[in-house]
Amino acid sequence: MKILSNREKSRITEFETKNGVNTTPFFMPDATRGFIKFLGNNDILNSGIRQMVVNTYHLILNPGVEIVKDGGGINKFMNWKYPLLSDSGGYQVFSLIHKNSKMGSITDDGAVFRSPVSGAKHNLTPERAIQIQFDLGVDMMVCLDDPPPNHYTKKQISGAVDRTISWAKRCKDEYERQLKKRGLSLDSSERPLLFGVIQGGKHLDLRQKCAKGLAEIGFDGYGFGARHIDEDGEFMEEVLEKTASFIPDDSIKFALGIGNPSDIVRCVKMGWDLFDCVIPTREGRHGRLFFFDDEIKDQDILSVDPSKFYFTENITLEKNKKDFSKISDNCDCELCKNHTKAYLNHLFRAKDPNGARLAAIHNLHFYAKLMERIRQSIDK
RNA sequence: GGGUAGGUGGCAGAGUGGUCAAAUGCAUCUGACUGUAAAUCAGACGUCUUCGGACUUCGGGGGUUCAAAUCCCUCCCUGCCCA
Numbered sequence: 103m104k105i106l107s108n109r110e111k112s113r114i115t116e117f118e119t120k121n122g123v124n125t126t127p128f129f130m131p132d133a134t135r136g137f138i139k140f141l142g143n144n145d146i147l148n149s150g151i152r153q154m155v156v157n158t159y160h161l162i163l164n165p166g167v168e169i170v171k172d173g174g175g176i177n178k179f180m181n182w183k184y185p186l187l188s189d190s191g192g193y194q195v196f197s198l199i200h201k202n203s204k205m206g207s208i209t210d211d212g213a214v215f216r217s218p219v220s221g222a223k224h225n226l227t228p229e230r231a232i233q234i235q236f237d238l239g240v241d242m243m244v245c246l247d248d249p250p251p252n253h254y255t256k257k258q259i260s261g262a263v264d265r266t267i268s269w270a271k272r273c274k275d276e277y278e279r280q281l282k283k284r285g286l287s288l289d290s291s292e293r294p295l296l297f298g299v300i301q302g303g304k305h306l307d308l309r310q311k312c313a314k315g316l317a318e319i320g321f322d323g324y325g326f327g328a329r330h331i332d333e334d335g336e337f338m339e340e341v342l343e344k345t346a347s348f349i350p351d352d353s354i355k356f357a358l359g360i361g362n363p364s365d366i367v368r369c370v371k372m373g374w375d376l377f378d379c380v381i382p383t384r385e386g387r388h389g390r391l392f393f394f395d396d397e398i399k400d401q402d403i404l405s406v407d408p409s410k411f412y413f414t415e416n417i418t419l420e421k422n423k424k425d426f427s428k429i430s431d432n433c434d435c436e437l438c439k440n441h442t443k444a445y446l447n448h449l450f451r452a453k454d455p456n457g458a459r460l461a462a463i464h465n466l467h468f469y470a471k472l473m474e475r476i477r478q479s480i481d482k
Numbered sequence: 483g484g485g486u487a488g489g490u491g492g493c494a495g496a497g498u499g500g501u502c503a504a505a506u507g508c509a510u511c512u513g514a515c516u517g518u519a520a521a522u523c524a525g526a527c528g529u530c531u532u533c534g535g536a537c538u539u540c541g542g543g544g545g546u547u548c549a550a551a552u553c554c555c556u557c558c559c560u561g562c563c564c565a
Contacts, residue, residue, distance in 0.1 A: 193517045358517035380518045
């Protein structure tokens with residue numbers, strides 16, 4: 103990883119993976135099951151997006167890892183020629199099992215997921231998570247971790263930290279076995295990068311302990327795990343900031359699941375490099391569009407109030423029904439270049455997938471533009 | 483003209499003496515959405531309200547009853563069958 107430019111803690115770095123050169127900070131939309139709902143690769147590329155996240159757990163379920171493997175790996179299967187990062191399924195330990203014990207169980211060995219539909223059991227151990235991610239053939243992979251909900255007791259979160267470190271060690275061991283098995287050397291650009299994930303909830307001492315434990319094992323990058331929003335819905339500013347400082351500066355700092363545009367800007371200023379989130383695509387599908395505030399049009403985005411440089415608009419509202427104005431004057435996405443608010447409103451009311459598609463395209467365009475502006479700001 | 487079934491909130495459609503301002507679905511309005519169990523979910527959806535309740539609603543009118551969307555009479559309307 104080369105640091106190209108920095109401004110206080112925020113930085114531009116560059117690192118190469120097998121499908122290309124990655125310049126941070128960048129944002130990856132979540133193509134969880136190997137696609138972004140309603141979008142084709144050209145839609146994504148035209149939005150300015152070059153990296154995406156796929157999900158190990160969801161690909162196990164559908165279409166199954168064997169099919170992806172037989173299809174020549176995830177990039178070939180998707181016909182996506184740019185870098186992909188696979189998430190380990192660790193988040194599903196949180197979103198499925200921790201939130202609803204009927205969905206499975208967690209042991210020190212790994213996680214057992216139970217499909218509520220078929221009842222089928224899916225075992226995910228740290229070793230298996232790594233093997234699968236190698237089979238997917240991604241550019242970047244993540245250790246299986248145990249993300250506890252923030253309302254858990256400190257003791258419970260501490261247990262999750264211990265488990266996360268122990269699983270990370272097993273992931274690293276398996277990773278090294280796989281490298282050897284596949285004849286990949288540590289300095290090969292074909293080698294996938296491996297990320298550890300730092301847990302610890304809101305407890306700085308636990309975050310520090312986890313970061314230290316992972317750093318001793320040694321990873322290409324480190325992620326911020328679990329939710330970064332506290333029980334009151336507040337952004338955990340200090341925890342994010344301190345956790346970033348616990349990570350060695352010569353490694354990649356991945357803010358998993360972050361976030362909304364404000365959160366991303368805040369995190370960039372702390373030194374976080376990578377971001378992924380469902381917000382632009384999901385909220386787009388649900389009719390909410392992101393726009394830069396005209397007031398800060400030409401301003402340095404890292405210098406303005408991070409909560410005020412953008413706004414959102416719900417296109418499905420009644421007031422847009424007869425609004426024949428353009429959606430935005432300063433966006434050149436497919437939606438804004440071609441359509442009015444009233445037309446997009448109509449597409450949503452008619453439940454035509456084109457509405458969701460155009461809105462998702464617009465939001466990805468916004469996110470890509472946001473990251474570009476952030477990089478420009480750092481470079482100044 | 484004769485027979486028959488039926489008329490319930492924007493629509494469809496439950497309810498057939500009190501627990502009914504009236505199930506449910508759709509539509510509508512407003513929220514939410516942060517490593518995607520999410521083209522999803524939540525709330526509102528007669529009027530007014532000091533949020534305890536008050537008032538007007540189940541085709542129209544009249545009646546029975548302590549009590550009617552529900553029972554009776556009558557009128558109007560609609561579907562179907564026969565002539």
